[in-house]
Amino acid sequence: MTLLRLYPPPAQACSLEGLYLDTPLAHATPDAPVVYSNFVTSLDGRVAVENHEGHDEVPASVANRHDWRLYQELAARADALLIGGRYFRQLAKGHAQAALPVADEPAFGDLLEWRRDRGSRPQPDVVVLSNTLDFPLPGSLIEQGRRVLIFVARSLITAERRDRLVAQGAEVIGLDSEPDAASVTHELDVRQVVRRLGERGYRRIYSVAGPYSLHSLLRHGVVDTLFVTQRLSLIGGERYQGLLEGPSLASPVGFSLASLYYQEAVDGGAGQLFARYDRRSCGDATSR
Numbered sequence: 001m002t003l004l005r006l007y008p009p010p011a012q013a014c015s016l017e018g019l020y021l022d023t024p025l026a027h028a029t030p031d032a033p034v035v036y037s038n039f040v041t042s043l044d045g046r047v048a049v050e051n052h053e054g055h056d057e058v059p060a061s062v063a064n065r066h067d068w069r070l071y072q073e074l075a076a077r078a079d080a081l082l083i084g085g086r087y088f089r090q091l092a093k094g095h096a097q098a099a100l101p102v103a104d105e106p107a108f109g110d111l112l113e114w115r116r117d118r119g120s121r122p123q124p125d126v127v128v129l130s131n132t133l134d135f136p137l138p139g140s141l142i143e144q145g146r147r148v149l150i151f152v153a154r155s156l157i158t159a160e161r162r163d164r165l166v167a168q169g170a171e172v173i174g175l176d177s178e179p180d181a182a183s184v185t186h187e188l189d190v191r192q193v194v195r196r197l198g199e200r201g202y203r204r205i206y207s208v209a210g211p212y213s214l215h216s217l218l219r220h221g222v223v224d225t226l227f228v229t230q231r232l233s234l235i236g237g238e239r240y241q242g243l244l245e246g247p248s249l250a251s252p253v254g255f256s257l258a259s260l261y262y263q264e265a266v267d268g269g270a271g272q273l274f275a276r277y278d279r280r281s282c283g284d285a286t287s288r
């Protein structure tokens with residue numbers, strides 16, 4: 001698939017395959033692993049809509065195989081995928097995509113090879129943020145040899161739920177948290193999560209979680225790079241679900257455009273823009 005690179009100049013044609021395998025990610029250190037996230041949205045900025053059964057999902061008219069290819073490339077580069085507990089509740093009810101595989105379709109076999117060539121384990125580990133521990137763990141994750149690390153505020157741990165997840169093969173890690181004036185919950189301090197992951201040798205953390213988790217990651221200043229695919233169609237919907245779910249951020253988090261690619265048409269339908277934004281290193285962002 002050929003794209004048009006719009007930024008940085010000069011504009012030129014380039015191939016979609018390999019685009020996000022090659023894009024340089026920030027240098028990670030043990031103290032500061034790189035955290036990146038990725039969303040696909042409509043032109044009116046919607047990342048999810050309610051389906052006819054009343055469940056939220058990525059809009060079918062927005063998701064597409066070319067964006068999925070880039071999602072997979074970003075996953076191939078990760079030591080760990082980060083997700084929220086709600087995803088596993090949705091998955092158990094059949095309302096979510098598969099349990100976080102990298103490249104289990106033949107078209108993505110090159111990505112498994114790419115990982116192998118770099119000495120990475122076949123699949124990235126899985127990091128779960130949760131306030132509730134109220135979700136079942138998909139057995140496939142442990143069967144694939146992946147570590148599953150679940151972070152929860154210590155004060156919110158329920159022994160019975162913790163023991164169930166541990167029996168399933170996960171590690172449950174309790175962190176200190178403080179009641180948050182801006183939130184009704186003891187929201188996990190994700191800076192601590194990232195720090196703990198760095199101590200364990202994780203360098204690249206790919207957040208595939210939704211708008212609540214992104215809000216939390218941004219609020220704590222730990223997102224380095226945001227990839228946003230914008231499908232060029234307006235879709236509307238009763239309830240607006242954009243990139244962020246949560247109260248207004250105390251200070252805006254500024255980003256710079258690092259790259260922008262244009263695909264004129266997706267399988268005969270509306271085209272899309274693939275943007276990469278890097279968090280500005282100084283100024284209006286919370287620092288780590």
Ligand SMILES: NC(=O)c1ccc[n+]([C@@H]2O[C@H](COP(=O)([O-])OP(=O)(O)OC[C@H]3O[C@@H](n4cnc5c(N)ncnc54)[C@H](OP(=O)(O)O)[C@@H]3O)[C@@H](O)[C@H]2O)c1
Binds near residue numbers: 039048083131
């Ligand atoms: N278009 C896209 O690219 C895109 C990407 C991702 C998701 N989505 C859509 O967005 C919707 C919501 O996604 P989602 O539910 O997977 O994502 P989410 O909004 O990130 O998940 C929220 C859950 O994550 C846990 N969590 C997040 N941050 C936490 C923190 N700081 N402390 C403690 N727990 C934390 C909580 O789990 P517990 O409830 O277990 O406490 C919370 O309920 C879905 O419809 C999904 O399809 C769209």
